Amino acid sequence: MADGIAIIGAGYAGLAAAAELASRGVACDIFEASRTLGGRARGVAIDGMTLDNGAHILVGAYGETLRLMRLVAAPAAALKRQPLHLEFPGQFRLHAPRLPAPLHLAWALASAQGLSWREKFAALRFMRGLKARHFRLPVDVTVAELLAKQPDRLRRFLWQPLCLAALNTPPAEASAQVFVNVLRDSLAAGRAASDLLLPATDFASLFPEPAARWLAARGTAIHRGTRIGTVTMEMADGSERYFLDGRGPYRQVIIAVAPRHVAALLGVLPRLTLLHEQLAALRWQPIVTCYLRYPAPVRLPVAMAGVDGGYAQWLFDRGALRGQTGVIGAVISGPGRHDGLDADALAMRIDAEVRRIVPDLPEPTWHRVIAEKRATFACTPGLKRPWVETPLPGLLLAGDYIDGDYPATLEGAVRSGVAAALSAYCRIGQPAGRQP
Secondary structure (H helix, E strand, O other): OOOOEEEEOOEHHHHHHHHHHHHOOOOOEEEOOOOOOEOOOOEEEEOOEEEEOOOOOEEOOOHHHHHHHHHOOOOHHHEEEEOOEEEEOOOEEEEOOOOOOOHHHHHHHHOOEOOOHHHHHHHHHHHHHHHHOOOOOOOOOEHHHHOOOOOHHHHHHHHHHHHHHHHOOOOOOOEHHHHHHHHHHOOOOOHHHHOEEEEOOOHHHHOHHHHHHHHHOOOOEEEOOOOOOOEEEEEEOOEEEEEEOOEEEEOEEEEOOOHHHHHHHHOOOOOOHHHHHHHHHOOEEEEEEEEEEOOOOOOOOOOEEEOOOOOOOEEEEHHHHHOOOOEEEEEEEOOOHHHHOOHHHHHHHHHHHHHHHOOOOOOOOEEEEEEEEEEEEOOOOOOOOOOOEOOOOOEEEOOOOOOOOOOOOHHHHHHHHHHHHHHHHHHOOOOOOOOO
16 A cells, blocks of 8 residues: 555554554555464464463453454454452452442442451552542552552452552562552443453454454455564655555554564664663563363363462463363463473462362363563553654554553553554645644
8 A cells, every 4th residue: 555554563553553544544554474463462273272372351441442342343242241350269359249430349348358347448548549649649669669558468469469460560560650540440430440351252353353354344454474574764755755675655654563573673764762772671571371271070160260379370261251161271470480480390380279279170181381471561660661653754653562551451552553543644644744
């Protein structure tokens, strides 16, 4: 689509950008190195089943993700919506009823099992204190510092698990302001905002594949299995034109790949020193997912169960969520003592943790471990992240690392894609050399 818009990367950010543009009547070219769409949130075929390369939990506050899923006609049944429910079997249980906000949270805390009344009041005071400050901290500190005065059991069963799940960064290193943003938009917002949306399909089928079909019907071309090595630029009639390994020219390019690939793509372009410095300053956090398959009758007591003090942090019953009976997925966010274990040793330890909550558990028939060593950036206090617009007109960025209120989540990626699309749309039709 010469002189139009190109998008490099068909993960959630790139496809969100394309969908937003298509909704405004603008088609584009998308180039994706893989044959599978979704980027770091995708399905993986293993032993005749489609598993995920991580457990990405959505919540009702993910407004842009849900809006675009509706736009591209993603199946509504792909997400199982349930009120907020956090449970460490036999130790802690918090369940939000279907009451108007803020009563739903007050009731959830008041009725929580495993907390004393002193601990329940401490949680309510903590949330009221954040609300009184309009969820803005005077200085961004670590989550551990923010929670220093909270009772131990609250930290252990509520705040710290939420921090790891949302920011994928240990509380001792994680940004308190970003964590507070997450609490503001979920626990402290409307009742539905705190709902858990548990995927009933793989992450490629959740949004990327429906988006691809919807985009194709509107003239957007997705070039799968097409890796772009370098973006170059030439001046024509007083404005920039971009080439992707010689393909083009394009008036605008949205770079929607993992941040570690951005520098290589843009290395020959001028005026991007600050961007390269910001990218080089990012540190990375892993996510490890271990799948264990047991005989079909095996079930967890709940679809999503927390693990206290274990190698795993959350266990997911794939039978309850996906119909993959007997398959338990264990998720580990961030670094930890599991780092030195091989797949067999890790599976044995997680099997022992499943046995704590499932009586008379038979031996697993197989296990698989999927490790994303650079799953997300480390969301630390005061981190300077790039914005969607760069010093080069028409060169835009999208991805879960882009500056914003959220950490590296699907919603963060989608929001960045929408922001890049809106910036590109504002520039369409302007005379050569003129900038908005």
